[in-house]
Amino acid sequence: MAAAVDPPTDVPPPDVDYLHQDDDDDLEDVFNSADELDDDLLESSSDLTKSYNRQRQVHGATSQSAAALPASNTQKPKANTFASIDDQVAELSKHAAKIRLDNVKQSQERDKDKADRATAELVLDQRTRMILLQMINRGVVNEIHGAISTGKEANVYGAVLYPDDGSEPIQRAIKIYKTAILVFKDRERYITGEHRFKAGADKGNNRKMVKLWAEKEFRNLRRLHAAGIACPEPLMLKLHVLVMEFLGDKRGYAYPRLRDARFAGDDIDQQWRNLYIQLLGIMRRLYQVCKLVHADLSEYNILYNDDRLYIIDVSQSVEHDHPRALEFLRMDIKNVGDFFRRQGVDTLQDRAIFNFITAPEGPVDEPEMSNAIGHLYEVRPPVADTAEAAAELEVDNEVFRNQYIPQSLDEVYDIEKDATKKVDDLVYRHMLADQVVSKKTDEEGQEEEGQEEEEEEEAETSDEGSDDGAALSGESTGDEDESRFEKRRPRGKKHEDKEEKKLHKQAVKEAKREKRKEKIPKAVKKRLVATTTRRKK
Numbered sequence: 001m002a003a004a005v006d007p008p009t010d011v012p013p014p015d016v017d018y019l020h021q022d023d024d025d026d027l028e029d030v031f032n033s034a035d036e037l038d039d040d041l042l043e044s045s046s047d048l049t050k051s052y053n054r055q056r057q058v059h060g061a062t063s064q065s066a067a068a069l070p071a072s073n074t075q076k077p078k079a080n081t082f083a084s085i086d087d088q089v090a091e092l093s094k095h096a097a098k099i100r101l102d103n104v105k106q107s108q109e110r111d112k113d114k115a116d117r118a119t120a121e122l123v124l125d126q127r128t129r130m131i132l133l134q135m136i137n138r139g140v141v142n143e144i145h146g147a148i149s150t151g152k153e154a155n156v157y158g159a160v161l162y163p164d165d166g167s168e169p170i171q172r173a174i175k176i177y178k179t180a181i182l183v184f185k186d187r188e189r190y191i192t193g194e195h196r197f198k199a200g201a202d203k204g205n206n207r208k209m210v211k212l213w214a215e216k217e218f219r220n221l222r223r224l225h226a227a228g229i230a231c232p233e234p235l236m237l238k239l240h241v242l243v244m245e246f247l248g249d250k251r252g253y254a255y256p257r258l259r260d261a262r263f264a265g266d267d268i269d270q271q272w273r274n275l276y277i278q279l280l281g282i283m284r285r286l287y288q289v290c291k292l293v294h295a296d297l298s299e300y301n302i303l304y305n306d307d308r309l310y311i312i313d314v315s316q317s318v319e320h321d322h323p324r325a326l327e328f329l330r331m332d333i334k335n336v337g338d339f340f341r342r343q344g345v346d347t348l349q350d351r352a353i354f355n356f357i358t359a360p361e362g363p364v365d366e367p368e369m370s371n372a373i374g375h376l377y378e379v380r381p382p383v384a385d386t387a388e389a390a391a392e393l394e395v396d397n398e399v400f401r402n403q404y405i406p407q408s409l410d411e412v413y414d415i416e417k418d419a420t421k422k423v424d425d426l427v428y429r430h431m432l433a434d435q436v437v438s439k440k441t442d443e444e445g446q447e448e449e450g451q452e453e454e455e456e457e458e459a460e461t462s463d464e465g466s467d468d469g470a471a472l473s474g475e476s477t478g479d480e481d482e483s484r485f486e487k488r489r490p491r492g493k494k495h496e497d498k499e500e501k502k503l504h505k506q507a508v509k510e511a512k513r514e515k516r517k518e519k520i521p522k523a524v525k526k527r528l529v530a531t532t533t534r535r536k537k
């Protein structure tokens, strides 16, 4: 049993200095409740931004998950927050002994080297430590211990909540994203083109980036959970620290990754096949209902328990209309296929799966999806029984894997050549007229476009931020990040008809004029900001 020692924060061991790149002393945002995403601020509706802003004003509603947690705004900053930071740090220190990260819990398959590494990486920077203490103080968890996983980008810890009513302890998982610069190297491709990172996340600002990243995982988990896809329920987010449901047993042992899953019984092949079919269904549901592509789906980011697959690690998942979404989807399909083939599963062709996932028509619920997959097996071309046929199949697979996939019809580069093909042979056939993935009403389209132009204009003429309460209060609420999470249609307008463009522009101008009528005059706004902005030290 590990001693309940508070890890030293002032003397970093030589090999963990990446945790200390941040300015440890700056705790302002840690004690600012505007810098967290309250559970009750989030709805599972598709328009998170609107509901977020609406709820910011109302701030009354609680969701079912929030009910399980104490109100998280108990420390809402009052006017003298800055003066009280030291007091708050002192107050929180009483919980220090409840963070026992050296108590490394190893699941069966984790080796000793990993355990040693985990122990060496457990020193927290002051900011992270304060966030954890705050969570303990609020009763989100009562104790934090045992690294479940230490990785390049994040560490995941086990935590326990002891309910007041004396009922069984509840295990929780806490994912802490690292703020080291190096780890973001290969995140670029997920961010570029992701309109939720529209304003081009400030890549120079690690802290902000990592916060956005955590926020993205929180929101994506939220979407999965709302769609009934098995995943950890996200419970709370504060800056780069995410608390979620623990996927594991009551003693705090996490479910194995699919990679490490072991089955007993006679029909192991059938079990693998069932899991394969289950996963294809999940991928379709993720795409059609959540409008997301996982983008890092593999046996490492799926946990397994009791015939069920749980999807984790969705921080890099992208919207289905991200410029590279279909390419990521194809990569996910390949990884999944490769893994299940290694388990001896007779897998479907990548192309058939791709079409199954992206086809807007068809079921999105079980058992109908599994039935539909069963049907795909029935109608697929006869299994290659000669070397020649097998090679041909392999070539077809390779062609599919290397094929250019346009993300929108604007990107189809050889329309004449494509016109000679059968519709069914086009990778983008689901974008064609009567098969558009998510049809929007004209009205919605106009609204979005208008907003887009409005934003462009705002950016040119003013740097004051948006018109909502957040901007008025002068708080850095993350709303500016929020705007990046909005759903937009692709920007390309060069193919639009000139006349149509002109008419559209007029309509937008008209709409903007209307909107301006409700706008608070700049002078009034400035005054309000001045009166509500907190005093700087």
Ligand SMILES: Nc1ncnc2c1ncn2[C@@H]1O[C@H](COP(=O)(O)OP(=O)(O)OP(=O)(O)O)[C@@H](O)[C@H]1O
Pocket: 148, 149, 150, 151, 152, 153, 154, 155, 156, 173, 175, 232, 244, 245, 246, 247, 248, 254, 255, 257, 300, 301, 312, 313, 314
């Ligand atoms: N909610 C959870 N419950 C139980 N275990 C979890 C949970 N979330 C994550 N884990 C464990 O932690 C591991 C790492 O989590 P995750 O894949 O989300 O992090 P990561 O982003 O891959 O981190 P890195 O890339 O730095 O390794 C998982 O493989 C899983 O074993």
Ligand SMILES: [Mg+2]
Pocket: 300, 301, 313
């Ligand atoms: Mg992972």
